[in-house]
């Protein structure tokens with residue numbers, strides 16, 4: 001059965017468009033929905049609504065805005081079962097992980113709502129008072145990807161609204177449904193025009209980033225698209241937050257507990273079938289334990305149940321969409337063509353976009369699977385003997401999102417972590433994000449940060465008042 005009734009939210013009302021966009025369930029390849037495919041007219045209406053709502057929302061007391069952000073979280077939590085089922089159907093992730101993502105989105109709203117940005121009194125000498133206040137920027141364009149459509153949209157909605165901006169949000173055309181549904185659920189209590197949710201095909205994103213009606217773009221997606229966003233934002237000097245791709249390295253020291261580390265490293269790489277911006281995408285493993293780690297991880301790869309995320313017991317789902325499926329298969333074919341050793345699990349043979357969990361046994365440093373972001377369930381394991389060499393290889397990339405260090409000796413691990421050129425680094429675990437901690441990429445993994453006070457500041461501009469007398 002296809003779901004054709006989801007509507008966009010523009011100016012607090014349901015909105016449709018003439019054209020439609022089809023949504024495919026990646027576990028089956030079947031069309032499961034059609035959603036509005038917005039063009040220029042719908043975008044204009046959404047921007048006008050957001051512009052009209054801005055002064056009133058900017059002047060709404062912080063506590064009232066915080067209460068609304070909090071209520072968005074409560075509403076998501078109260079509808080978690082429906083939202084998670086929809087998320088599994090459109091994104092492919094297993095039901096339990098869809099539930100986890102939806103609840104994380106709810107928690108993020110509630111946590112963000114507790115943040116404040118008090119005015120700063122600045123010493124100005126006798127006879128003068130000086131205060132810096134963090135004022136909202138204006139109308140924000142939010143653009144999110146398909147791997148964590150709900151939580152990554154909330155990372156924009158919560159801070160943008162709390163800081164007093166209004167927003168036009170566009171989820172990925174591959175995963176528009178759950179975010180549209182959230183728009184429907186919150187449109188009755190968020191003042192009209194403060195949040196607008198629109199969906200559309202490939203033309204809509206560029207139209208948004210070039211539009212002079214936006215003051216800021218907050219974009220999460222690939223580095224290639226991030227560059228285009230920056231270019232198209234230049235003529236109007238829009239403020240930018242860019243959360244982009246990664247090629248995160250793990251460095252595994254010889255003193256680790258092999259079984260425990262192999263399992264944690266496995267999930268750091270393969271959660272969401274590797275479609276995580278901060279997934280471990282290359283693992284440098286010390287020669288002394290390399291074989292043991294590889295063999296433990298291979299056991300897990302063989303045992304992990306991959307399939308349709310709506311089925312009980314499935315731990316890993318498909319690649320989310322056809323183009324990405326083709327990219328990941330091409331990387332696998334490149335490994336095969338070069339004769340690299342592969343240790344693989346089982347994947348369904350037909351229907352959806354499934355790629356088996358694959359470990360690549362010590363491919364060369366220049367191989368595509370080491371150099372490129374795979375964004376799929378393939379992990380190269382690379383031997384090292386000298387930790388200096390491992391650190392230098394980990395940093396020898398244009399990416400700098402996150403990294404992990406694994407060692408029984410936390411002090412040693414910290415010293416290695418300090419030298420990784422990344423925005424986050426985790427020790428003896430992976431994928432540990434917090435609504436209170438700044439998160440962002442160095443080098444070409446991004447510009448600016450999300451989350452925490454620093455993420456909230458990115459939705460403001462400092463305005464200084466000087467009062468004489």
Ligand code: NAD
Pocket residue numbers: 143144145146147148152170171172173201202204205206207209220221222223225226228229242243244245246276277278373375401441445446
């Ligand atoms: P993508 O760049 O293809 O698309 C992201 C979003 O941008 C989508 O909504 C898309 O419709 C829109 N878009 C496409 N072209 C555009 C353009 N020219 N102008 C404006 N918008 C445009 O990325 P994706 O394939 O959806 O996501 C996967 C990538 O995202 C991976 O590289 C991953 O590492 C990265 N990612 C980063 C983070 C992070 O926080 N750093 C989080 C998740 C994913």
